[in-house]
Structures are given as structure tokens and as C-alpha cells.
Amino acid sequence: MATNHLLEIKNHGQSIWMDNLTRDIIKSGELKNLVENQGICGITSNPAIFEKAIYGNAIYDADIEAGVRAGLPTYKIYESLVFEDIRNACDILRPVYDATDGLDGYVSIEVPPTIAHDTEATIKEARRYYEEIGKDNVMIKIPGTEAGLPAVETVISEGINVNVTLLFSVQSYVNCFWAYIRGLEKRSANGNPINKISSVASFFLSRIDSNIDGKIDATLKKGVPDIAVDAKLRAVKGKVAIANAKIAYQEYKKIIQDERWQALAAKGANVQRLLWASTSTKDPSYSDVMYVDQLIGPETVNTLPPATIEACSDHCDVASRVESNVDEAYNLIESLKDPDINIDINAVMDELLTDGIDKFVKPFESLMNSLEDKIKLLSPV
Template structure:
């Protein structure tokens, strides 16, 4: 039995992926060391991560200058930088991909967040990214919007690995699983292989609690101190909704994978579409900084952690196998209680808000990154004139 919490999580049937990528991580050898030590078995990225990596480092300047000389646009320069990092990361994870027969070892890259409401644009970009990166263990991230679900089905049918991101509600997860199965079924109907074709459903956590907690705090300001029972009920909900919601999603996942429909696909060699816990850094400093890790250890799941949460987990995570299976009835009761008049939290409204906020939080850094690259282009052009 391992003593390192990260390795104990892996022994419990959950994979740890890192939510971070930059050139320094690759060139220093740190990423390779973490992979070889078994600390992480995959990696996720997003526009915010690349915005920070490229705008805060001079490691990309030579390639940006080469892009300028080649007459490339800022978007083309961005893609050349990001694709290069993704390819190198895929190569580092390739041994994991082979050793797990395509279960792990993936590196995720997101299509432009500006395409979140564009089905065909998402399909076209996913195909282009997959062909350009040219690695079997690259995973294309597609937002779980109404427009994204048909794109997921088509991209899976094309034989492209997909990470469906920005999932918040159990309903959206069910639509994700449906899109994945339809895509697989189309391949089977065409006598195409579904072996080593993978997908994860990225279920976001901390943003839900942040939104719900803000609503509860507003309710507490309205309630005051005259109705102590009402105040106590409201406080019991603080910081609890995201984990309860995730536990219910996991129960849904178990029902889907136990269904005859899924079992038929499994016999054809299909990989289970694992739930991936995302947005796992705790935003409220009053909460346990590893609560989204400790509480959601479960078989056939992934938890993607930013570096600071990885460090915190190694230091003080308390791992219990299948903990996600605990207190299930309480989770259902908590979510149901949100409808009570004295709590009155509209969870559907919350999910709609956090979905749009999630898209905006990827659009803004993407546009900021394009501007950063344009600024570097302008600076280098002036310096040469």
C-alpha cells in the first residue's frame, strides 16, 4: 500500500491529471519526472493556462519572432506555440498511454472558446487540431453546451478523443454520455474500431459552490438574526452543493455503464467515458483546500488538479477508497432541499450562470493572449525597423 496520497488515489482506481502546461515545465524535465514517478497520468490545458504561460515567459519569444518572419497572424503564431507544447507533452505521456492501453496518458487542448455556440465550427476545429498535432493521445476539449453535444457525437464518430468540458449539471452529463455513445455506435455500425478511443466528461466543482454560496450569503443578509432556524439551515448548505451534485452524477454514471446499451459497446472494446472532476482548487479560504480531492475518490474517475492543489494533496490529503460512495442519500436530500422556500436556490439558474461564466472565463484570456502576442509582434517589428 502506497503512502504518498497521489499514489494512494491511483491505487483506489482514480487517475490524477494535472491542470497546467508551460514550456518551462517541459524543458526543465519536471513534467517527465512527475510522470515517471506515477504522480500524474494525464494533463489538461485551457486558454487561461496558455495565456499565463506565453505572456509571462520569454521562452516563446524566439518562436514568435520566427512566426513574424514567416508572415503568420497572431492566431497562427499562437497555434504553432501551443501545438508544439502539446506534442511534446503527448510524447512525455506516451508510455502511460501505451501501458494503460489507452485509458490514461492524454493531453487535452481546447478548441477556441469563441466556438462554444457553433456546432460546425467546433467540429471543423477539432478535426484540424487533431490532424495538426498528430498524436494518438491528444484529447480535444469541447464545451458541454447544447451546440457542443452534436459536435461531440460527430468528433467521436470521426475517431477523435474528446474531453467534454464545462459540465455543471447532472442533466448535461447525461447528454454528454448520450453523445459519446451515439458516436461510438456510429463507428460500430461502420465497422470501425472503437478500441483506444477515449473520452472524459469534465464536471466542474468550485464554481458551483462559489455561486451558491454567494446566493446564500445574500439570503442570510435578508434573513437577519430573527429567524435562527432558517439561518442555520442556510449555513448548512454552504460549501456542500458541488460535492453533493458530483456524487449524484457518479451514481448516474454507474447506471449508464451498467445499462445494456453500454455493455454492448464495452463488448466491442469501448473505453468507459470517465467522469473528470475539474475546477478543484478551493476558492473559499475557509474551506479545506483539498476537499474536492478527499471527498470524490472513486473508481473509473479522473481528478485534474492545478499544481498548488497537487502540492497540498501530497502534504495532507486523507484518502479513503470509494469515498464518493458515502452519504449518497444525504447528497440527494441536500440537492432537493434547495427547492425549500426557506432556502430557495434555483439550481437550474445556477447551472446556466456558471456555464456562461465558464465560457467567458476562457474567452477573455484567449482574447488577452491574442493581444499579448500582437503586442510582442508589434514590439519586435519596431525593434527591427
């Protein structure tokens, strides 16, 4: 019998979640099989995933029609569809949640991306989503924007599980972990238990390499003065995202040694795990499992789209590597300052965060428009 490498990864302390959710995989039993037999122990979703799931899919028509008959506005019809899928997925993952004492078994749903820069609106929607979905193992996704992090702190203090998404820079990740710590401290100071709250920090990968590789290719296309500069530039391609992630993991290790975290851990707090996101390889010349193989390590999560799950199950090279070649990772990021390379990593991260929000807003708005069209079709004349 062929080895399922996803199951081997668990032995290194990393959990594999799936970055996909549709009603089809719930109804067909595919999700249940992935959970029970393939090592999948969590689900992440986002507006782009739901747009693909709902658009043009007749499986949702009866519920859309019911929403029309009930006189619900488009946004409420959208929520009724998505919340049902999230609840059903939570039920399928509940045995994992129970078996791991709340470490895994979560299903993530994102607050509307249109409010990414509005702290109060984010807090309000996170509370409402958590209450209306009504499942212990739901995680509310909040973007790690300047406005998002105070919302993370507040909702953590209220006992809501949070997946902080769209993290690109190491500093944004550090800020995110401290927002989690402040939320737990506030909750503990109010006399509430902190041992049943969970959080992950979704640190994005492939989008970083796509952005930086594009800049390098543009420089190479213009022409470089000599072969040494050419070699410097090519040495960076496809390497920055993994180096950046390895440095973030070193920051994680520093924070969990801090006395403030240690005090919370003594009260039973769960660590906020780094979750590797955006893990499908965009450049076909790179390994299709490079963002899995190079970042396996303890107390981490990797969320994979279906194609990467299949590829990893087949040919991942499983070993704990998140702490290998760490010095090289620091050197690689430092090398971006070399005048011959001249890439401002902070500017890249800011650009990616702006683009990342846009990549969720556009499908969200597109889905609302397509739902409007379908509502018109299904509405009585």
C-alpha cells in the same frame, strides 16, 4: 520517507491529471518528474492556462519571432506555440498511454472558446487540431454546450479522443455520455473499431460552491427571521458541488448498465470517465483538498492545479468516498427548493455555463492582444 498520497489514490481506481501546462515545466524536466515519480498521468489545459504561460514569458520569444519572419497571422503564431507544447507533453505522457493501454497519458487542448455555440466550426477545428497535432494521446476539449454535444458525437464517430468540458448540471453530464455513446454506435455501424477511442466528461466543482455560497451569504447579510432558517442556509454552504458530483456518479453507474452501453463495451469500448475539474478550493475556510478527498472512487479522474497537487501529496485523506453519503447528497440538492433557501439549481448551472465560456473567451482574447503587442515589438522596422 513521507507518503505521497497521490500514488495511494491510484489504488482506488482514480487517475490524477494536472490542470496546468507551460513550456517551462516541459523544458526543465519538471513535467517528466511529475509523471515518472509523482503519479501524474494526464494533463489538462485551457485558454486561461495558456494566457498565463505565454504572457510575459521570454521562453516563447524565439518562436514568436520565427512566426513573424514567416509572415504568420497572430492566431497561427499562437497555435504554433501551443501545438508545440501539446506535442512535447504528449511525448512525455506517451509511456503512460502505452502502459495503461490508452486509459491514461492524455494531454487535453481546447478548441477556441469563441466557437462554443457553433457546432460545425467546433467539428472543423477539432478535426484540424487532432490532425495537425498528430499524437494518439491528444484529447480535444469541446464545451458541453447545446451546440457542443452534436460535435462530440460527430468527432467521436471519427475516432477523435474528446474531453467534454464545462459540465455543471447532472443532466448536462448525462447528455454528454449519451453523445459519446451515439458517436461510438455510429462508428461501429460504419465498421470502424471503437476500442482505441477515449473520452472524459469534465464535471466542474468549486465554481458551483462559490456561486451558491455567494447567494447564501447575500441572504444572510439581509437578515433571516430566526436561528432555524440561519442554520438551514449555513448547512448548504460548501456542500452543493460535492453532492452534485456524487449524484452524477450515480447516473454514470446507471448508464453503464444500459444495454446500449453494454453492447459497445462488448466490442471493446472504453467507458467515458467522469473527470472532476475546478478542484482548487476558493474559500480559505474550507479544506484545500476537499474536492479530492470526497470524490475518490473507481473509473474517475481528478485534474488538479499545481498547488492542489502539492497539498494532496502532503495531506490528502485517501479513501474511496464517491459513493458515501449518497442519500444525503440527494437530500441536500432537494433542500435547495426549501422556501427558506430558495435556490434554483438549474438557473445556477445555466449561469455557470455562460460564465464558464466567458472565463475562457476573455483570456483567449487577452492572449491574442498581448501576442499582437509582442509581435509588434519583435517585428523588423
